[in-house]
Amino acid sequence: MAKWLDNAIFYEIYPQSFQDTNGDGIGDLQGIISRLDYIKELGCNALWINPCFVSPFGDAGYDVADYYTIAPRYGTNADAERLFKEAHKRGMHVLLDLVPGHTSVEHKWFKESMKAEKNEFTDRYIWTNNVWDTPENMAYLRGIAERDGSCAVNFFSMQPSLNYGFYKIDKPWQQPVDAPGPVATLEEMKNVMRFWLTMGCDGFRVDMAGYMVKNDEDGKGTIELWKKVRRFLDEEFPEAAMVSEWGEPDKSLLGGFHMDFLLPFGPIHYAELFRGKNPYFSRKGQGDISQFAENYMKSYEKTGGKGLICIPSGNHDTDRMARTLSQEEMKMAFAFLLSMPGAPFIYYGDEIGMRYVENLVSVEGGFNRTGSRSPMQWDGGVNAGFSAAPKHKLYIRQDESADRPTVQKQMEEKDSLYHEVQKLTALRQTHKALQSNGGIAFVYAKENAYPMAYMRDFEEEKILVVLNPSEREESFEWSGKAGTIIYTQGDGIKISEDKITVPGGSAGFIEICG
Ligand code: GLC
Numbered sequence: 001m002a003k004w005l006d007n008a009i010f011y012e013i014y015p016q017s018f019q020d021t022n023g024d025g026i027g028d029l030q031g032i033i034s035r036l037d038y039i040k041e042l043g044c045n046a047l048w049i050n051p052c053f054v055s056p057f058g059d060a061g062y063d064v065a066d067y068y069t070i071a072p073r074y075g076t077n078a079d080a081e082r083l084f085k086e087a088h089k090r091g092m093h094v095l096l097d098l099v100p101g102h103t104s105v106e107h108k109w110f111k112e113s114m115k116a117e118k119n120e121f122t123d124r125y126i127w128t129n130n131v132w133d134t135p136e137n138m139a140y141l142r143g144i145a146e147r148d149g150s151c152a153v154n155f156f157s158m159q160p161s162l163n164y165g166f167y168k169i170d171k172p173w174q175q176p177v178d179a180p181g182p183v184a185t186l187e188e189m190k191n192v193m194r195f196w197l198t199m200g201c202d203g204f205r206v207d208m209a210g211y212m213v214k215n216d217e218d219g220k221g222t223i224e225l226w227k228k229v230r231r232f233l234d235e236e237f238p239e240a241a242m243v244s245e246w247g248e249p250d251k252s253l254l255g256g257f258h259m260d261f262l263l264p265f266g267p268i269h270y271a272e273l274f275r276g277k278n279p280y281f282s283r284k285g286q287g288d289i290s291q292f293a294e295n296y297m298k299s300y301e302k303t304g305g306k307g308l309i310c311i312p313s314g315n316h317d318t319d320r321m322a323r324t325l326s327q328e329e330m331k332m333a334f335a336f337l338l339s340m341p342g343a344p345f346i347y348y349g350d351e352i353g354m355r356y357v358e359n360l361v362s363v364e365g366g367f368n369r370t371g372s373r374s375p376m377q378w379d380g381g382v383n384a385g386f387s388a389a390p391k392h393k394l395y396i397r398q399d400e401s402a403d404r405p406t407v408q409k410q411m412e413e414k415d416s417l418y419h420e421v422q423k424l425t426a427l428r429q430t431h432k433a434l435q436s437n438g439g440i441a442f443v444y445a446k447e448n449a450y451p452m453a454y455m456r457d458f459e460e461e462k463i464l465v466v467l468n469p470s471e472r473e474e475s476f477e478w479s480g481k482a483g484t485i486i487y488t489q490g491d492g493i494k495i496s497e498d499k500i501t502v503p504g505g506s507a508g509f510i511e512i513c514g
């Protein structure tokens with residue numbers, strides 16, 4: 001089911017900033033359609049589009065005001081349908097972003113829920129019994145409604161939590177998961193999914209998927225909730241793909257998600273790979289991969305060898321990779337990303353090394369994330385080909401440096417990051433061992449040491465991946481039977497009888513025989 005995930009390589013699009021086609025300074029769905037061929041040529045065959053529904057955009061669209069309608073600034077529902085069709089025509093798939101945990105305060109459900117008089121939406125959100133009583137361990141809104149109560153929020157203050165019930169009840173206002181309010185909320189969320197899947201969308205990236213049922217310390221209630229969704233999908237949309245923003249695959253896969261994300265928080269160490277003070281993928285060579293490898297394998301084993309954790313190059317919440325890594329260092333990071341299990345996710349612009357734009361005033365609740373959300377740089381034209389709008393009308397100020405990378409420049413340069421990424425996506429497509437479901441075992445991932453090496457396998461095929469991001473020549477003991485070297489970066493690798501030696505900034509993928 002959702003077989004296409006086996007060789008999926010995702011491209012994440014922040015719709016505001018990808019391609020504007022009507023000159024209002026904000027990207028749109030027509031813009032995405034017009035760039036599908038570009039994405040396909042890069043070697044990505046799937047999209048994740050950040051929320052593009054009606055919203056006051058207090059959190060860039062993660063504050064939904066109407067789950068059933070595309071925000072007018074992006075186009076219409078008919079445009080979304082066309083996007084699905086155009087993607088499918090090219091053998092590509094599209095995930096929309098489902099934000100099931102909270103809405104905007106402007107959602108009509110919330111407006112109804114704020115009323116003193118009981119109605120259909122009274123229990124759609126989490127309210128205490130009176131305004132003096134406030135939910136523990138949760139942020140809340142109060143004093144804004146005629147209704148007497150405080151309302152729990154999930155993230156920003158204007159994102160009230162939808163009510164899926166409490167796993168452990170210790171207050172009179174907390175409802176069990178099978179109370180009518182929580183049941184109705186989940187039914188409505190299924191309707192939302194049904195609506196877009198029927199239109200042709202291929203599945204969802206699910207926002208804050210691990211934070212649905214409250215007072216649910218080890219996630220049992222939330223896992224049960226997603227199992228119900230899984231049963232519904234199995235019956236009605238068995239091909240739909242589900243990817244969770246959860247960060248704990250042993251829980252999310254149990255709940256029926258196909259894949260989970262590696263996140264900056266959560267038990268697997270993502271933060272120190274490409275970012276922070278001593279990222280492993282820096283030429284400085286002062287990083288440590290051992291913690292990552294250990295935690296990765298723990299979680300891999302907990303899922304019965306499925307793992308299926310997607311590693312992103314970055315996303316709309318993280319710093320751009322280019323804030324800490326150079327283009328050469330990023331080539332190595334992509335060799336890693338594109339040879340790990342789970343589906344890789346490339347954040348738009350990372351394939352050309354787009355930079356984090358410093359010193360921006362927050363746009364739409366971005367705060368420090370704003371610098372990673374600047375408009376795509378396509379070419380040498382007006383606003384780098386992003387939009388025909390006057391500069392001051394652009395959604396976010398672009399990187400204005402003279403040497404900013406563009407798609408056009410990167411395509412022209414033979415040795416560019418863009419071409420390296422393209423080479424790696426193509427390689428992944430021709431080797432099942434490198435894809436989502438192939439096995440993995442770390443061969444060399446020692447504390448504070450370089451290189452790193454891991455074996456990927458699928459049926460008879462075995463590929464040893466060796467990466468040395470540091471600038472020093474390094475080696476490790478190895479005495480297996482090597483075959484063809486199918487990929488080289490930098491000066492490649494040297495295999496002798498009992499060890500593999502890797503010059504600084506070099507990498508190799510080797511087919512292993514027998
Ligand atoms: C997720 C999104 C983030 C958003 C938050 C609240 O973490 O990735 O952008 O602000 O959820 O919905």
Ligand code: CA
Pocket residue numbers: 019020021022023024025026027028073
């Ligand atoms: Ca536009």
